Amino acid sequence: xxxxxxxxxxxxxxxxxxxxxxxxxxxxxxxxxxxxxxxxxxxxxxxxxxxxxxxxxxxxxxxxxxxxxxxxxxxxxxxxxxxxxxxxxxxxxxxxxxxxxxxxxxxxxxxxxxxxxxxxxxxxxxxxxxxxxxxxxxxxxxxxxxxxxxxxxxxxxxxxxxxxxxxxxxxxxxxxxxxxxxxxxxxxxxxxxxxxxxxxxxxxxxxxxxxxxxxxxxxxxxxxxxxxxxxxxxxxxxxxxxxxxxxxxxxxxxxxxxxxxxxxxxxx
Numbered sequence: 001x002x003x004x005x006x007x008x009x010x011x012x013x014x015x016x017x018x019x020x021x022x023x024x025x026x027x028x029x030x031x032x033x034x035x036x037x038x039x040x041x042x043x044x045x046x047x048x049x050x051x052x053x054x055x056x057x058x059x060x061x062x063x064x065x066x067x068x069x070x071x072x073x074x075x076x077x078x079x080x081x082x083x084x085x086x087x088x089x090x091x092x093x094x095x096x097x098x099x100x101x102x103x104x105x106x107x108x109x110x111x112x113x114x115x116x117x118x119x120x121x122x123x124x125x126x127x128x129x130x131x132x133x134x135x136x137x138x139x140x141x142x143x144x145x146x147x148x149x150x151x152x153x154x155x156x157x158x159x160x161x162x163x164x165x166x167x168x169x170x171x172x173x174x175x176x177x178x179x180x181x182x183x184x185x186x187x188x189x190x191x192x193x194x195x196x197x198x199x200x201x202x203x204x205x206x207x208x209x210x211x212x213x214x215x216x217x218x219x220x221x222x223x224x225x226x227x228x229x230x231x232x233x234x235x236x237x238x239x240x241x242x243x244x245x246x247x248x249x250x251x252x253x254x255x256x257x258x259x260x261x262x263x264x265x266x267x268x
Contacts, residue, residue, distance in 0.1 A: 024049065024057055029066065036121045036169045037075040068120075068145075072176055077121030080143075095228055095262075096128050099219070102258040103130055103230065109250045112234040113138040117153040117216075119226070120145065122169050124154040127228075138212055138233040146208050149189050150178045152216030153229035155202035159193040160218045160226035166193065181206040201248045206236060213239030215247045217255045222263040230255060 024047050031038060031046060044054040058076050061067035065081040099116050106114045107130040116128040124147075129140040148154030149170070158166055166189070173186045183189050196202040204214040214233040218226040232247050 021057075024053075025061070028057055028061065032067075032078045037070070037073075037077045039075050043076075070122075077123070080120070080125060098261065099228060099230075099258055100128065102254050102261075103128055106230060106232060106251060106254050107132070109254070110232050110247055112232045112238075112247070113140060115141060115153070115231050115233070117151070117157075117229050117231060119148060119154065119157045119229075122148055124148045124151055124157070124229070132234070136235050136238075138214075138235065147176055147178055147182070149175055149192075150182045150204070150208040151231065152202040152204040152214040152233075153218075153231040154216070155189075155192060155196050155204070156216040156218040156229045156231075157226040158189075159196035159202065160220060160224075163190065166190065178208050179206055179210055183207065199248075201251065203244060204231075204233075205239065211236050213244075215239075215244055215251060217248070217251045219255055219259050219262060221259075227262060230258075 027047060028038075028043060031043070035042070038058075040051050040054050040058065043049075043058060044051045047054065047057075049057075058067060058069075062069055062076070062079070065079045067076045068079045069076050095118075096116065103114055103116055111132060111134060113132040114130050115126050117124040117126050119125075123145045126141045126144045126146075129142040131137065131140040146154070148158055158169070161169075167186075170186045170189065175182070175184055175186060175189065177184055183192060200217070202216045204212070204216070206212060208214075212233055213236040214231050216229050216231040218229040221227045230251060232251060
């Protein structure tokens with residue numbers, strides 16, 4: 001096997017047989033660690049390649065679902081395949097499978113549709129869901145992606161991040177809207193996240209779609225970072241203040257157990 005080349009500083013530049021296209025793709029994936037979204041110009045500057053090359057690299061990542069492109073901003077963010085790899089690598093566990101018993105418990109206790117979500121850039125991805133058996137119910141959103149600031153799970157996760165991290169995710173003041181009730185400004189979102197931190201849970205009243213109400217809560221890992229979030233969704237007419245408070249109580253107990261489970265696995 002060829003020896004890695006040595007840099008003037010004494011470090012290694014990688015294998016002598018390094019393929020630049022592969023190297024660029026890997027560097028691009030690593031760049032997503034520090035930036036929630038990327039533009040073609042940023043990628044070209046970071047890699048030192050032409051914009052056309054950066055565009056082709058990003059296009060291949062999108063094709064393989066390692067990245068997705070926002071149709072409104074044209075920026076690229078981590079895709080479902082990259083998220084799946086990341087989740088599987090955390091403590092060598094499948095988060096979706098590990099959280100499934102807690103999802104089932106929440107569904108049994110509340111009788112509503114419950115989902116498990118992860119943050120992907122400025123969106124949330126529904127990675128698991130159990131649909132309510134009630135006649136009037138919210139359908140499952142499994143595998144769907146929605147604007148994080150328009151959902152209870154998204155707001156719960158964002159509230160567990162620092163303000164600087166939230167600002168990095170939302171560099172612009174204007175936010176995309178899903179309905180007439182969606183938050184439209186970043187300043188509104190920051191104020192909403194403060195309310196979420198005080199309450200300990202997030203809500204969504206027709207912010208992601210008409211007629212829907214939801215309660216969300218994040219599950220923190222051993223580093224107090226939001227790993228995933230649970231959401232309980234039902235028809236808006238059932239989401240009275242008292243009902244929301246009851247759901248939040250039930251959700252809090254299950255989330256505490258789920259967080260303890262997640263931390264135990266990561267320590268093992």
